[in-house]
Amino acid sequence: MEHVDPRRRIPRTDDLLALPAVGAARKRLSEGVIRDLVRQAQGQARRGELAPDQVEPVLLAAVAARTATTLRPVLNATGVVIHTNLGRAPLSACAVEALIAASGYVDVELDLATGSRSRRGAGARAALLAACPAAEDALVVNNGAAALVLATTALAAGREVVVSRGELVEIGAGFRLPDLIESTGARLHEVGTTNRTHLRDYANALGPDTGCVLKVHPSNFRVDGFTSAVPLGELSPLTAAHGVALVADLGSGLLAPDPHLPEEPDAATALANGADVVIASGDKLLGGPQAGLLLGRAEIITRLSRHPLARALRADKLALAALEATVAGGPSPVVRALHADAGQLRRRTDKLAQALGVPVVSHDGRVGGGGAPGVPLPGWALRLPEGLAGHLRTGDPAVLPRVHDGSCLIDLRCVPPLDDERILDAVRQALATLGVADAGKAG
Numbered sequence: 001m002e003h004v005d006p007r008r009r010i011p012r013t014d015d016l017l018a019l020p021a022v023g024a025a026r027k028r029l030s031e032g033v034i035r036d037l038v039r040q041a042q043g044q045a046r047r048g049e050l051a052p053d054q055v056e057p058v059l060l061a062a063v064a065a066r067t068a069t070t071l072r073p074v075l076n077a078t079g080v081v082i083h084t085n086l087g088r089a090p091l092s093a094c095a096v097e098a099l100i101a102a103s104g105y106v107d108v109e110l111d112l113a114t115g116s117r118s119r120r121g122a123g124a125r126a127a128l129l130a131a132c133p134a135a136e137d138a139l140v141v142n143n144g145a146a147a148l149v150l151a152t153t154a155l156a157a158g159r160e161v162v163v164s165r166g167e168l169v170e171i172g173a174g175f176r177l178p179d180l181i182e183s184t185g186a187r188l189h190e191v192g193t194t195n196r197t198h199l200r201d202y203a204n205a206l207g208p209d210t211g212c213v214l215k216v217h218p219s220n221f222r223v224d225g226f227t228s229a230v231p232l233g234e235l236s237p238l239t240a241a242h243g244v245a246l247v248a249d250l251g252s253g254l255l256a257p258d259p260h261l262p263e264e265p266d267a268a269t270a271l272a273n274g275a276d277v278v279i280a281s282g283d284k285l286l287g288g289p290q291a292g293l294l295l296g297r298a299e300i301i302t303r304l305s306r307h308p309l310a311r312a313l314r315a316d317k318l319a320l321a322a323l324e325a326t327v328a329g330g331p332s333p334v335v336r337a338l339h340a341d342a343g344q345l346r347r348r349t350d351k352l353a354q355a356l357g358v359p360v361v362s363h364d365g366r367v368g369g370g371g372a373p374g375v376p377l378p379g380w381a382l383r384l385p386e387g388l389a390g391h392l393r394t395g396d397p398a399v400l401p402r403v404h405d406g407s408c409l410i411d412l413r414c415v416p417p418l419d420d421e422r423i424l425d426a427v428r429q430a431l432a433t434l435g436v437a438d439a440g441k442a443g
């Protein structure tokens with residue numbers, strides 16, 4: 001019998017592209033993505049990884065599974081509320097609605113009554129000022145780092161930013177505040193030492209070359225022991241006497257004090273203590289979209305908003321919409337997770353533990369996102385075998401557990417209660433996969 005090269009039986013591109021299910025996928029996927037999936041399936045067959053008659057079903061499965069975005073929703077079972085690798089704050093239902101509403105044409109820079117151009121992001125600004133009356137004005141930019149760049153550029157480019165050596169921090173993934181500030185053309189004038197800085201250190205540094213004085217909240221670490229720093233309330237009379245702007249980078253984004261996080265700074269208190277401008281992130285404790293908030297004295301905010309750089313750093317309409325809805329709407333998922341009721345957490349955890357036959361251990365959640373490093377959020381976790389973690393991450397839904405001390409821990413603090421059943425399913429699936437894998441190893 002004549003031997004036919006099986007590769008000649010691989011379905012042709014045109015035939016695969018003409019399949020009805022592939023045609024229907026053109027509504028949700030680009031031609032390029034579809035052709036790529038076709039090439040991948042054919043390539044597998046060409047390399048002998050797939051029988052030619054399997055190309056079509058494998059392609060159909062790949063087309064069905066492919067979505068236009070490769071970002072996958074993840075159930076956060078780590079107990080870390082603001083998880084940078086998971087996109088920081090999950091948005092509230094109000095913010096999601098606002099995002100959808102703003103996704104089309106929207107009056108972000110138009111006064112519908114007069115038909116003339118309006119101030120961009122007026123709604124977000126009004127919501128921020130209502131939530132933080134101590135601020136005379138507010139400006140929203142792309143993120144906290146952008147807010148810092150704008151403030152130091154506009155106030156101190158070519159001049160000095162006076163800052164304590166104890167506050168020259170690295171925030172995460174190599175983001176170092178001193179590098180960022182120097183990239184703006186401002187010079188750092190470091191004062192004090194790593195552990196102690198006094199008012200006289202600032203007083204000695206102030207001079208004709210001072211552009212601003214910067215106070216940075218060392219969000220992600222604490223210095224204990226022989227330390228001292230100058231609080232805003234003691235520094236502000238000095239900067240005011242010299243006519244120099246006092247900028248406070250709070251990091252976290254609390255607009256008002258939160259009794260659960262007594263050491264976390266907030267905008268209202270910082271402004272009351274004499275800061276001229278405060279800087280904060282939108283997607284940390286505020287629980288909103290990525291954004292940088294600048295709140296403070298009207299004259300300085302106006303100066304910042306008129307700086308040419310402001311245009312390069314401006315927030316997009318989606319962020320403005322979600323930020324306004326976060327500030328004006330009900331409690332965000334971040335706030336809910338931080339203040340989760342201990343009894344309810346325990347009952348939810350017990351219920352899953354019983355269904356799965358696994359132990360419950362006490363487990364401290366964290367604020368995360370470089371915030372409130374010393375503050376534990378006491379709660380509980382399901383304790384599972386460590387080997388489960390990878391299966392949970394790659395399962396459907398994807399679940400990110402905490403791997404600690406040889407265990408895989410599931411903390412429900414950051415899981416919406418409606419998703420408990422999905423966690424249960426995901427763990428069952430992962431246990432089944434792990435069982436099969438173990439059996440394979442044993443055999």
Ligand SMILES: *Cc1c(COP(=O)(O)O)cnc(C)c1O
Pocket residue numbers: 143144145146148171216217218219249250251252280281282291292370
């Ligand atoms: C997080 C943080 C920033 C950076 O804010 P992003 O919104 O991440 O750009 C700046 N300063 C401090 C103190 C921070 O904690």
